[in-house]
Amino acid sequence: MYYIPTLIGLTVMVFAILHAGGPYKLIAPYINPRLSGPARQEQIQMLIQKFHLNQPIYVQYFYWLWALLHGNLGYTTTPIFSGPATEALAIFFPNTAVLAIFAGVLMWIIGIPLGTWSAVRKDKPDDVAIRVFSYTLYGMPIYLLAVVLIIIFAVYLKLLPISGVVNPELTVGLSWYVNGISYPTHVLIIDAIIHGDWKLALNAFEHLILPAFTLALAAMAGVINILRASMIEVLDQDYVRFARSKGLPEGVVTKKHARPTAMFPVYTNFAYTVAGMLSGVVVVESVFDYPGIGYWLTQSMLGNDMGGIMAGTLIFGLIFVTTSLALDILFAIKDPRIRLG
Amino acid sequence: MSKEESIVKIRDLRLSYYTRRGVYHALNGVDLDIMRGEVLGVAGESGCGKSTLGLTIMGLLPRNAAIENGEVMVDGFDVVRPLREYFRRSKGKFKPTKNDDVLKKLHKAMMNIRGVKVSMVFQEPMTTLNPVMPVGYQIAEVLLQHNVSLLAKRRLARAKATREDMKAILGYLRGNDMASMMDYIKSRRLEGIEDQVMAYWRRRDLHDLVKEIRILSLCCDAVNPMLRPGLSYAARTNRLPSAPVLRQLVRHELVKEGYRKAAEYLGLLGMPEPEKVVKMYPHELSGGMRQRVVIATAMINNPELVILDEPTSALDVTIQAQILDLLKDLKQETKAAYMFISHDLSLLYQVSDRIAIMYAGKVVEVGPKDSVFKEPKHPYTQMLLEAVPTLEPHELKGIRGEVPDLRNPPKGCMFHPRCPFAMPICREKEPPTVDVGSGHKVACWLYAGGGEKK
Numbered sequence: 001m002y003y004i005p006t007l008i009g010l011t012v013m014v015f016a017i018l019h020a021g022g023p024y025k026l027i028a029p030y031i032n033p034r035l036s037g038p039a040r041q042e043q044i045q046m047l048i049q050k051f052h053l054n055q056p057i058y059v060q061y062f063y064w065l066w067a068l069l070h071g072n073l074g075y076t077t078t079p080i081f082s083g084p085a086t087e088a089l090a091i092f093f094p095n096t097a098v099l100a101i102f103a104g105v106l107m108w109i110i111g112i113p114l115g116t117w118s119a120v121r122k123d124k125p126d127d128v129a130i131r132v133f134s135y136t137l138y139g140m141p142i143y144l145l146a147v148v149l150i151i152i153f154a155v156y157l158k159l160l161p162i163s164g165v166v167n168p169e170l171t172v173g174l175s176w177y178v179n180g181i182s183y184p185t186h187v188l189i190i191d192a193i194i195h196g197d198w199k200l201a202l203n204a205f206e207h208l209i210l211p212a213f214t215l216a217l218a219a220m221a222g223v224i225n226i227l228r229a230s231m232i233e234v235l236d237q238d239y240v241r242f243a244r245s246k247g248l249p250e251g252v253v254t255k256k257h258a259r260p261t262a263m264f265p266v267y268t269n270f271a272y273t274v275a276g277m278l279s280g281v282v283v284v285e286s287v288f289d290y291p292g293i294g295y296w297l298t299q300s301m302l303g304n305d306m307g308g309i310m311a312g313t314l315i316f317g318l319i320f321v322t323t324s325l326a327l328d329i330l331f332a333i334k335d336p337r338i339r340l341g
Numbered sequence: 342m343s344k345e346e347s348i349v350k351i352r353d354l355r356l357s358y359y360t361r362r363g364v365y366h367a368l369n370g371v372d373l374d375i376m377r378g379e380v381l382g383v384a385g386e387s388g389c390g391k392s393t394l395g396l397t398i399m400g401l402l403p404r405n406a407a408i409e410n411g412e413v414m415v416d417g418f419d420v421v422r423p424l425r426e427y428f429r430r431s432k433g434k435f436k437p438t439k440n441d442d443v444l445k446k447l448h449k450a451m452m453n454i455r456g457v458k459v460s461m462v463f464q465e466p467m468t469t470l471n472p473v474m475p476v477g478y479q480i481a482e483v484l485l486q487h488n489v490s491l492l493a494k495r496r497l498a499r500a501k502a503t504r505e506d507m508k509a510i511l512g513y514l515r516g517n518d519m520a521s522m523m524d525y526i527k528s529r530r531l532e533g534i535e536d537q538v539m540a541y542w543r544r545r546d547l548h549d550l551v552k553e554i555r556i557l558s559l560c561c562d563a564v565n566p567m568l569r570p571g572l573s574y575a576a577r578t579n580r581l582p583s584a585p586v587l588r589q590l591v592r593h594e595l596v597k598e599g600y601r602k603a604a605e606y607l608g609l610l611g612m613p614e615p616e617k618v619v620k621m622y623p624h625e626l627s628g629g630m631r632q633r634v635v636i637a638t639a640m641i642n643n644p645e646l647v648i649l650d651e652p653t654s655a656l657d658v659t660i661q662a663q664i665l666d667l668l669k670d671l672k673q674e675t676k677a678a679y680m681f682i683s684h685d686l687s688l689l690y691q692v693s694d695r696i697a698i699m700y701a702g703k704v705v706e707v708g709p710k711d712s713v714f715k716e717p718k719h720p721y722t723q724m725l726l727e728a729v730p731t732l733e734p735h736e737l738k739g740i741r742g743e744v745p746d747l748r749n750p751p752k753g754c755m756f757h758p759r760c761p762f763a764m765p766i767c768r769e770k771e772p773p774t775v776d777v778g779s780g781h782k783v784a785c786w787l788y789a790g791g792g793e794k795k
Contacts, residue, residue, distance in 0.1 A: 123438045238468040245399055245463075246483045246638065247456035250448055260473050336473060336622040 003321040010317040011310065015061050018306055023053035025304050029077045051306075064310065073314070074307030078299035080180075080291065085311035088296060093315065094187045095165075096281055096292035102208060103215035103277065111220040112266075115227030119262075120254055122232055130224065137221035142280045146214045146287040153210060163289040166204045180291060211288040215280050219273050226269050231262040260334070267330055274323045278316050348458075348646045348678050349375040349398055354411035354421070356393060356702075358403075359435050363748040367393050369702040369755065371411070372774060375646060380672060380679040382693030382710065384686055384725075386744055390702040391682045392464075395648045397421065398680070399461050400451045404441040416458055416645065423447055457487045460639040461648040465655050466631035470623040476634045477619025480606065480641060481599025485592070487642055492598040493576035493591075494533030497569075502531055502560040510534070511556055514542055533576075534559065540605035546613065568594055606637050610667060629660035633667070640671060648680045653688070665692060686729050690714055695780075698722045701745055701755040704774075708781030718783040720760050754786065762787060 019026070027047040035043055048054050052063050067074065073085035081088050118130040137145070154162040161167070165180075165188050174197075176183045182191040189208065192201035234240060235258050243257040244250075278294075285294035293312055300308025332339055356368040368390045375381050383391050396402055397413055400420045408424040427443045428435060463469045471479060484492055506529055513522035526535050541547070541555050564572060571582045571591040581588050581595075600619050607615035610633050623631055632652060639647055649668070653661040669692065672679065683689055689696060690710060697707040698719065706719040717723045724740045742759035745751050751758055757767040767786050774784045 122441075124441075238463055238465055239471045241401055242461075242463060242469045242635070242638075243471070244401055244448060245455055245461045246486065247452045247454065248482065248486055249452060250445060252486075257471055257474075261471070334473070337624050 003325065006321055007314070007317050011064075011314060012061060014310065014313045015064065016057065018309060019057050019060065021304070023048050023051075026053065026306050027051065029303055029305060068314075073311040076296075076300060076305050076308035076311065078296060078303055078305055078308060080296060080299055085307045088308065089293070089311060089315060091181055091186045092291060092293045092296045094185055094190075095290065096285070096294060098187050098189065099208065099211055099215065099285070099290065099292055100277055100281060102212040103219070106212055106216035107220045107223060107273075110216065111223035112227060112263075114220075115224040115266075116231060116254060116259060118224065118228045119231030119235060131228075134221045134224040137217050138225065140218075142214065142218045142283045143287055145218055146211075146284055149210055149214055149217075150287075160210050161207050163207075163287070165207050165290060166200065170200050170203055207288075207290075211284045211290050214284050214287075215277055218280050219277050222269060222273055222276070223266055226265050227262060230265040231258060234258045234262040237261075264331075264335065267327055267334070271320065271324050271327055275320055278319060346376055347374040348377050348416055349373075349680075350412075350414040351394075351398075352412050352414075354394075354397065354413060355409040356390075356397065356402075357407050357409055359405045359407055359437060365747045366750055367406075367702050367747060368397070369750065370771070371699075371702070371704050373697055373704050373707065375678050375680055376695075377645065378676050378678055379695060380681055380693040382689035382696045383680060383682045383699060384684060384689055384696060385699035387684065388744060388747070389699045391684075391699055392650050393702075394699070395461065395650050395680060395682055398646075398648060399455060399459060400444075400447050401461070402444065404444060405437040407435050407440065415454060418451075418454060420447070420451065423450075453487070456483050456644070457642050458644055459646045459648065460642070460644045461650065462632075462635050462639050462652045464651040466628055466635050467623075467655065469635050470631055472623055474622070475620050476623060476626065476631075477600040477603045478596065480603035480619070480634065480638045481596055483638055483641055484599050484602060485595060488579070489575045489581060489595060490577070490579040491533065491536070492595045492602065493572045495536055495602065496533075496564065496594060496598045497572055497576055498531045498533035499537070499559055499562040500564040500569075502529075502534055504557070504560050506531060506534075507557050507560045510538055511553060514538065514556070536602075537605065540609060544608050546608070546611070564594075603637065603641070606641050607633065610637055611663075627660075628656050629663060632656060632660075632664055636664075636667065636671075640675070640677070643675060644677055646678045646680065648682070650682045651684075652681075654683070654685075661688075668692065686714075686726065698725065701747065701750060703755060703784065705756065705785070706781075706783050709779065712779060712781045718777055718781070718788060719756075719785050720762050720787070721756050754784075 024044070027044065030047055031040070031043060052060050055063070064074070071086065073089070076082065076085045076088050081091065114130055114134075118127045118134075121127045140148075150162055153160045171177045176191060176195055177188070182188045184194070185191055188204045189201050192198070192204060231254075235254070237258075240253060240258050243253045248257075281292060282294035282298055284290070285292045286298045289295070293315060296308060297312035299305075300312060351371050351373045354368050354371040355366070358365040358367055371390070371394060373381075373394075383394065385391050393402075393406075397406075397408075398415060398420065402424070406424075407428045408421045409428055410425065411421065412425070413420045423443045423446060424440065427440060431439070470476060509525060510522055513519070513525060522538075523535065526532065537559055538556055541552050544552060547555070568587075568590055571584075571587045572594065574580075574582045575591060575595065581592055604615040604619045607618060612618055612630060612633055618626065618630065618634075623634075626634065636652070652668070653664050656664060665688070668679070671677075672692075679692075681689060681693055693710050695708060696710045696713045697704050698713070698721065699705065700721050706713060706717065706722045713722065714726065717726055721740070724738065727738045728740065730737060740759060745755060745758065751768075753769045754760070754763075754767040754772050757763040760767065764786055770786075772784045772786045773789050774782050775789050776782050777788055
């Protein structure tokens with residue numbers, strides 16, 4: 001039950017930093033630029049009153065918390081969306097979720113076989129190649145990785161689109177796609193499939209591949225390295241030798257006997273992998289112009305948009321905390337040694 | 342060939358470990374035979390190559406182990422041939438990674454030997470079992486890999502048997518008429534039921550009434566008709582059917598059967614409440630129970646040779662005694678040969694038929710246990726036996742000096758720096774192995790006439 005304190009600590013910290021710049025920065029986006037003189041001052045005073053900015057900061061925090069408990073996350077004004085922050089979350093979160101899940105699946109189905117292979121073929125040329133690959137990814141900032149992938153696959157090979165979610169020509173005149181927001185789920189691929197527009201769905205999928213791969217590759221390096229290290233350790237264990245002494249095929253020995261225990265460090269580290277992916281999402285969505293939480297949060301931060309920043313922070317914190325909880329449950333399922341009762 | 346007297350024949354085996362700190366000559370010309378059905382005790386100080394010898398027979402060597410010479414014939418199959426050939430090919434440029442490739446191929450070639458003809462019990466029951474698998478599955482796995490037909494037959498027989506069949510079988514059992522029981526089972530085509538019947542009949546911890554009820558309830562356990570062809574295919578060919586979904590279903594059914602067989606076998610090994618134990622994980626069992634599980638895994642396919650690498654060293658004395666009793670019982674019931682590796686001489690004297698004494702990677706003395714213990718020939722054996730504490734007070738003598746550094750072992754006889762009888766020739770030439778009568782062999786110049794030549 002340390003999840004609630006974690007979230008409170010996180011929001012308190014962001015709230016304090018956000019308010020460190022004084023009230024005028026926070027209300028700047030709401031001031032009518034055509035007003036001047038006393039009218040302008042009056043509006044400023046009114047906004048300060050309205051957002052309780054004249055109160056001590058802890059009182060302001062409780063106002064925010066009170067509103068949050070009533071399902072009100074405040075307002076957000078960014079170039080890509082203006083309105084209630086809850087509505088912004090409803091629009092942007094599904095897109096990020098699709099991107100992150102796709103990236104997570106890619107990371108899992110590529111990273112785990114590579115890590116296993118690398119450990120089984122320890123010190124041989126293919127292992128060295130995998131290690132060079134994973135350490136290169138490890139050392140590369142994610143925006144650089146994104147640009148490298150764009151240059152290779154979009155600019156030179158021309159296989160995939162550079163950025164965006166869809167080719168705008170395909171969306172002309174669609175009733176369910178207005179101002180870059182699709183209905184009803186707000187995820188273009190799913191909506192296109194719902195409306196039976198397979199061509200559009202395929203196009204949207206092509207736009208998803210590069211961002212997902214960028215995110216997956218950045219997160220994969222950790223999985224490969226950790227799995228390789230723990231797998232090498234486990235392969236030297238007595239019970240692996242005992243499994244071999246039973247005359248089982250090598251594939252069964254590595255996959256069924258060695259890997260389940262070697263995966264525990266990977267699961268432990270998975271919370272950090274998710275944290276890395278969340279910060280990756282912010283960068284990747286900005287680079288690829290992908291309308292998700294990360295892109296929205298970047299825009300909010302550029303515009304000192306209090307509602308957007310707080311809502312984005314809260315949702316990221318919530319994802320991280322939920323992942324940790326899910327990991328605890330996963331451990332209880334996978335490791336009989338920590339099962340209770 | 343399989344009617345040969347020895348199950349394992351080791352000739353001039355030389356093995357080295359290539360490490361960063363140098364080349365350790367772990368085995369230096371081992372000659373040893375293990376006869377069918379005997380218990381061979383292998384004794385020696387730590388680091389003399391006992392465990393390495395056991396692992397070599399299993400082909401479970403680490404990647405940096407180089408076979409420099411010699412052969413290890415396990416029932417006619419030369420285990421070390423690929424490794425030896427690789428070492429010859431490498432011409433002094435031995436690479437552990439390349440050796441690893443050879444070992445992987447060896448694993449594949451030995452799949453039908455390990456767990457079927459030869460199996461091994463390791464020293465530490467705490468770490469030998471996989472912590473995240475139920476122990477029953479770990480036992481059943483061996484059957485599932487090598488003996489699918491037995492499992493399928495057992496399942497089909499239970500589906501086919503009627504209550505009348507079981508009553509008839511119980512009648513034969515009560516009359517102790519095994520031959521007629523087998524005839525009856527054959528005539529009713531219930532092969533596979535005898536395995537289960539006997540497992541209950543021979544249990545000691547159950548009351549006779551419980552046994553009979555359990556035997557009677559072995560009938561009328563219907564099989565899903567969709568699985569029946571798959572099961573009979575498995576019973577006929579000892580292989581799982583290859584059709585994808587059917588394969589999984591049949592496998593699932595046979596895993597359940599494997600748990601049953603595992604529980605029966607553990608019951609025979611004196612495990613209390615085996616039906617519950619098979620569903621437990623290793624951390625829920627005590628050391629002695631785990632070692633029983635390991636022994637069950639090693640023995641369930643009735644191998645011809647079981648290598649026991651210090652099976653009782655990690656256990657406390659009472660459990661040690663129980664495990665030894667168990668092994669003695671198993672020895673009487675099965676026809677398997679045992680290679681019992683230990684540094685506990687009194688324990689070896691209890692269990693073995695023959696004893697081999699190793700020193701610095703060489704078998705220095707081997708022979709029937711009485712002749713080795715009563716009339717030790719090699720100076721090392723003599724000194725080793727003097728160092729064993731006994732109930733009668735006698736002066737304990739240590740062996741002076743220490744085990745040679747195996748990176749540059751002494752020339753000639755390995756033992757000469759510590760030997761009180763060392764002669765000039767001992768420093769120059771390796772002693773040959775001579776037979777001093779009734780299969781008692783010694784590798785020492787004292788008996789090879791080394792003194793007279795010079």
